[in-house]
Amino acid sequence: MGRLLWLITVGLVAVATHISYILFAPGYLFERQIYLSTDGKPNNTFFVLAPEKQAALVPTSTAQDVVGICKYDLQSGHLVLSANLPKSYWTMSIYTQSGKQVYALDDVQAGSSAISIELSQSKSFIEQIFSAATSSADGEDQGQIEDLGWRVETTERRGLAIVWIPLSDQLMRPRVESIIKESRCAAKIKG
Amino acid sequence: MGILNSGLGHVVVGAALGLASAVYSLDGFGLKAVAENTGWQEWSLSPGDRLQPYGLGHFLSSGKVPTPSSTRYFVRSLDDDGNSLRGECIVLVSGPTIASRWWSISAGDAGDVTAEAVLSAGQAMLEPDGNLKVGISRQPIAGNWLKPDTSGNYTLVYVVSEPDKGVDIKLPTVKKGGC
Numbered sequence: 001m002g003r004l005l006w007l008i009t010v011g012l013v014a015v016a017t018h019i020s021y022i023l024f025a026p027g028y029l030f031e032r033q034i035y036l037s038t039d040g041k042p043n044n045t046f047f048v049l050a051p052e053k054q055a056a057l058v059p060t061s062t063a064q065d066v067v068g069i070c071k072y073d074l075q076s077g078h079l080v081l082s083a084n085l086p087k088s089y090w091t092m093s094i095y096t097q098s099g100k101q102v103y104a105l106d107d108v109q110a111g112s113s114a115i116s117i118e119l120s121q122s123k124s125f126i127e128q129i130f131s132a133a134t135s136s137a138d139g140e141d142q143g144q145i146e147d148l149g150w151r152v153e154t155t156e157r158r159g160l161a162i163v164w165i166p167l168s169d170q171l172m173r174p175r176v177e178s179i180i181k182e183s184r185c186a187a188k189i190k191g
Numbered sequence: 192m193g194i195l196n197s198g199l200g201h202v203v204v205g206a207a208l209g210l211a212s213a214v215y216s217l218d219g220f221g222l223k224a225v226a227e228n229t230g231w232q233e234w235s236l237s238p239g240d241r242l243q244p245y246g247l248g249h250f251l252s253s254g255k256v257p258t259p260s261s262t263r264y265f266v267r268s269l270d271d272d273g274n275s276l277r278g279e280c281i282v283l284v285s286g287p288t289i290a291s292r293w294w295s296i297s298a299g300d301a302g303d304v305t306a307e308a309v310l311s312a313g314q315a316m317l318e319p320d321g322n323l324k325v326g327i328s329r330q331p332i333a334g335n336w337l338k339p340d341t342s343g344n345y346t347l348v349y350v351v352s353e354p355d356k357g358v359d360i361k362l363p364t365v366k367k368g369g370c
Contacts, residue, residue, distance in 0.1 A: 006198075009202070013206055013209065014205040014209035017205065018209040018210075018212050019209075020209075022216070022244050023244060026217070026247065026250075030254060033254025036254075057255060057256060059264065059348075059350075062295055062297065062306070064309070064311075089293055091259060099256070104259055104260060106353065166311065166313075166352070167313070168313020
């Protein structure tokens with residue numbers, strides 16, 4: 001009876017450890033790898049990845065494509081990503097730190113080669129209840145972003161916005177890179 | 192020996208088993224076969240899929256961003272007869288291309304391939320009937336040619352970005368041509 005109890009204990013601990021690792025460890029490993037892949041570049045800045053690093057981070061890309069990223073941190077409020085893109089096929093994906101894709105956009109959906117996305121963290125249930133009570137009184141935040149293109153809410157404070165531009169010829173990279181380098185990713189200036 | 196018989200010992204053994212099985216399962220537990228007996232596999236990343244945590248964990252733990260929902264990411268490490276794909280052999284990939292915004296085929300470790308080991312939609316020459324034929328070999332081959340980075344085992348990755356809606360996904364065959 002005692003041995004059976006301990007076998008059950010071993011089994012339960014094994015299952016709990018297995019589930020915990022699968023759910024939580026990959027996110028921590030990913031965050032560490034992102035830091036290494038981006039050479040410790042600061043948050044909330046847009047930059048183009050080196051060819052040898054982009055394919056290691058974005059598995060759909062190859063070394064001849066162009067990949068631009070912004071590591072965002074919404075601690076100090078909303079973020080505006082203004083992307084300057086070529087008139088060719090591109091995709092933009094926004095992920096949370098735990099790898100959940102919260103937004104996707106491509107050239108056809110955007111219909112423009114210059115786009116602007118405002119990124120904010122979604123409110124928790126408690127915050128929603130309180131903000132519903134206060135915003136109905138002062139109307140704050142309403143209609144302040146109408147001049148911007150898209151608005152995205154993410155469930156986590158930190159994550160990655162990735163622009164991938166596949167290219168058929170490596171020689172096109174310098175020209176496309178010079179276009180996308182004009183993109184910006186910065187905290188929203190409160191007006 | 193005494194500690195293994197203690198309560199703490201059982202907890203340690205359980206934790207070690209759970210950890211080992213988790214690390215092992217991230218390597219392939221989230222892979223599912225595509226269609227019937229094509230040899231191609233795809234990582235489970237759909238939110239409703241019960242294997243999704245393993246598929247997602249596979250990408251994240253290796254420092255890779257999970258593939259976007261609009262992209263299909265097919266992988267295989269065996270040919271149609273079940274042999275490992277090896278760089279020292281000639282491998283022929285043939286079949287129809289999938290109508291999509293973009294696609295690429297690469298031979299190597301995913302995310303770590305040279306330009307010679309990648310063929311994309313903008314580079315490929317299609318047959319008159321619209322089919323794609325690619326030769327994979329360390330030595331040059333006429334037509335579409337991929338040079339794997341290694342003479343050892345490699346993985347074939349077929350990325351299809353934004354396939355046309357309602358299109359029938361037919362994946363190419365992979366045959367060994369000789370070593």
